[in-house]
Amino acid sequence: MQCAAPSAEKLIMIPRSQRPVVFTLTTLVLAAGLSISVSTAAAADRSGKEVVTTICADCHGEGKDGAPRVGNTVDWAPRARFGLPRLLNSSMEGYRKMPAHGGHPEVTDLEMTRAITYMVSGGRSPDPLKPYAKVSHGTGEDIVKAACGNCHRDGANGAPKIGDKDAWLPRLPKGVEELVASAIHGHNKMPVRGGLSNLSDIDIRAAVSYMLSQSLTRK
Numbered sequence: 001m002q003c004a005a006p007s008a009e010k011l012i013m014i015p016r017s018q019r020p021v022v023f024t025l026t027t028l029v030l031a032a033g034l035s036i037s038v039s040t041a042a043a044a045d046r047s048g049k050e051v052v053t054t055i056c057a058d059c060h061g062e063g064k065d066g067a068p069r070v071g072n073t074v075d076w077a078p079r080a081r082f083g084l085p086r087l088l089n090s091s092m093e094g095y096r097k098m099p100a101h102g103g104h105p106e107v108t109d110l111e112m113t114r115a116i117t118y119m120v121s122g123g124r125s126p127d128p129l130k131p132y133a134k135v136s137h138g139t140g141e142d143i144v145k146a147a148c149g150n151c152h153r154d155g156a157n158g159a160p161k162i163g164d165k166d167a168w169l170p171r172l173p174k175g176v177e178e179l180v181a182s183a184i185h186g187h188n189k190m191p192v193r194g195g196l197s198n199l200s201d202i203d204i205r206a207a208v209s210y211m212l213s214q215s216l217t218r219k
Contacts, residue, residue: 046114047114047118048116048119052115055115059098063075071119073122076119076120080120084120088112088113092112093198100197101193101197105192108201109200109202110201113132114128137203139210140207143207147199151190158189160215163214164215180204183204184201194207
């Protein structure tokens with residue numbers, strides 16, 4: 001049985017300091033005898049237009065609470081001059097009256113990137129194929145200690161306990177990216193992004209990778 005190697009695009013999204021963990025996880029999964037695709041995404045990301053139409057337009061359509069209006073160059077010019085990556089960071093961290101991820105933490109980094117591109121360009125620019133770079137909130141271990149460990153440390157609310165190999169193995173057949181997607185979108189009693197809406201997809205992936213590395217290596 002073979003396990004597909006992570007694609008170059010997936011690796012670009014992972015901080016360099018976290019990449020060795022991903023390769024280790026691939027080896028561990030193979031050793032466990034599981035046939036999965038580590039690089040297969042759980043679901044297709046929506047276009048910028050879809051995200052703007054269904055979510056962002058509530059405020060950015062008419063400029064509610066000072067939000068720059070879709071396609072209005074006068075509104076966007078003072079913000080766009082700092083660069084689109086900075087706009088992405090503001091939208092994900094929250095800025096003034098806009099909550100983190102625009103109040104919809106289930107929106108992925110790529111979807112957020114596409115939505116911003118669509119709004120700034122008025123729909124004239126093509127959808128980006130990958131998200132703009134975003135500053136990480138730390139290593140996977142840092143994020144787990146600050147957030148995920150609240151449930152995964154002791155297995156609260158049915159969460160697979162860190163270090164419990166038997167609890168994690170049944171969740172792996174569909175792939176590591178399926179686990180990451182579940183953490184991003186929420187699953188059972190786990191809230192979207194573990195309850196921290198300002199965490200990026202990169203942060204979530206790093207945290208999942210850390211918990212797996214700490215669990216699959218245990219006897």
